[in-house]
Amino acid sequence: VAKTSLTSPPWPEVKLPDPVEEAKYHAEVVQKVNKMIATGQYGRLFAVVHFASKQWKITSEDLIMMDNVLEAECGDRIRMEKVLLVGADDFTLIGRPLLGKDLVRVEATVIEKTESWPKINMRFWKRHNYQKKKIIVHPQTVLRINTIEIFPCLS
Amino acid sequence: RYVRQLQRLQLLFSPTAADARGARQFVEEAALDFARRHPDVVLYISPRAGLAPVLLAEYLNGTVREELIASKTSEEIVQLATKLARQSGLDIIRIRKPFHTDNPSVQGQWHPLTNKPSALTVQGPRLQPQ
Secondary structure, three states: OOOOOOOOOOOOOOOOOOHHHHHHHHHHHHHHHHHHHHHOOOOOOEEEEEEOOEEEEEOOOEEEEEOOOOOOOOOOEEEEOOEEEEEOOOOEEEOOOOOOOOOEEEEEEEEEEEEOOOEEEEEEEOOOOEEEEEEEOOEEEEEEEEEEEEOOOOO | OOOOOEEEEEEEEOOOOHHHHHHHHHHHHOHHHHHHHOOOOEEEEEEOOOOOOEEEEEEOOOOEEEEEOOOOOHHHHHHHHHHHHHOOOOOOOOOOOOEEOOOOOOOOOOOOOOOOOOOOOOOOOOOOOO
16 A cells, blocks of 8 residues: 555554563662662652642752641641652652652641731722722741651552 | 740839720739730730820730820720730732742753753754654
C-alpha cells in the first residue's frame, strides 16, 4: 500500500520498552533513591502541600499566611498531612495524588493570629440615593514551616 | 521555640470615672487569670485620673498600640487583650503576598533554556550531532 501523508500520525513514533526490563529499571532507581535518602545526601527539601484549600510550595523556614482561624494557639507545632510532592536537588517524589504519611513529615508553628487590614465594602448607585458602607476585618493566621523530613521507606 | 511578640500591656484607667467601670471589673476579676495564662507578658496596672481609660500594648520591635476601653465590658476587654497578645508589632496594612521565602528555588530557577537540547546535539540539515 502506498504511503501517503496520513498513513502514520504526525508525531514521532515512540517505542515502549520491555515491561520486565522496565520493572527492573524501576526497582534499581527506587533502591538508589532509598539509599540516597538513608545516607542523607539531600540538601534543601521543598514540598507542595494542600492546606486551607490552597496548594503551597514550601521549604523550611518560610512564612505562610491564611485568611481563617486555626484552632491551635500561638506557639503550637502542627504537622501537615496532604503532601502532594517532595523534591530535593537530585530527585523528586511525586504522589498520586498524596504521598504516604510514613514517607514525609512537614512541621509548622503558629506564630501570629492577627486581623487583616480594614477593608471597605461600599455600594453606591448614582441618582438613586443609595449607598452602603461596611468595614470588614477578618482574622488571619501566620505559620512558619519548621522542618520537612523524608524517611527511606519507598517500595 | 516560640517567642511572644507582646512585651508589656499597660492598663491606665481612673478609679472614679464612669466609663472605666469595665476596666475596674476586669482588674478585679479577670486580670489574674489573664496574667497566668500568658506568663511571658508583663501586665502593668496604674491609675490615671482625668483621661479616658486606655490599654497600651508594646511589642518587641518597638511599636506601641493604644486601644480605648471606655464603656466596654470585662469580657470584651479580655477578648481585646488576647487579640493583642497574639499579634506581632508589624503595621496592619495591605500585605501583597501571603507567603515569604528566603530560598525560593531548590532545583535551580527555571529560565527559558532549561530542558532544551543544546546546539551541539541538535541535528540540522547541515549540522551533524557531535
